[in-house]
Amino acid sequence: MARISSLLINGAKRPVDADAQSSLLSVLREQLDLSGTKYGCGEGQCGACTVLIDGVPRRSCLTPVADAEGKAITTIEGLAHGDHLHPLQEAFLAEEAMQCAYCTSGMIMSAKRSTETSAAAARILASSPPCSARPA
Numbered sequence: 723m724a725r726i727s728s729l730l731i732n733g734a735k736r737p738v739d740a741d742a743q744s745s746l747l748s749v750l751r752e753q754l755d756l757s758g759t760k761y762g763c764g765e766g767q768c769g770a771c772t773v774l775i776d777g778v779p780r781r782s783c784l785t786p787v788a789d790a791e792g793k794a795i796t797t798i799e800g801l802a803h804g805d806h807l808h809p810l811q812e813a814f815l816a817e818e819a820m821q822c823a824y825c826t827s828g829m830i831m832s833a834k835r836s837t838e839t840s841a842a843a844a845r846i847l848a849s850s851p852p853c854s855a856r857p858a
């Protein structure tokens with residue numbers, strides 16, 4: 723059975739030892755301690771497990787880890803730069819948009835893609851504090 727031995731996560735190559743068909747979510751949470759990505763429904767419906775793979779939001783609960791091998795995976799832990807939150811994280815805090823907060827990381831990861839493609843969402847970024855992670 724094929725095994726996956728490393729993943730590119732938040733800009734760093736990380737060693738893993740996973741069956742190729744394991745869910746990306748399980749590898750993130752159980753092997754890499756990236757617990758910001760949440761397990762909700764496990765059926766691709768709720769979005770709590772959303773991460774970016776090569777910049778595209780994907781439900782990590784339904785994504786075999788083999789599909790993410792060799793691609794750039796971004797989790798919620800990869801958005802902030804040191805003490806500087808990503809503008810979307812700042813906006814969620816400013817607007818108290820957390821609700822219970824369980825799904826917040828998935829919402830932010832989905833919104834990140836939207837802000838890169840939507841003029842309305844870009845206004846959120848424009849009104850946020852400067853951030854070195856903001857796209858030019």
Ligand code: FES
Pocket residue numbers: 760761762763764765766767768769770771772781782783784
């Ligand atoms: S856990 Fe609900 S979509 Fe993945």
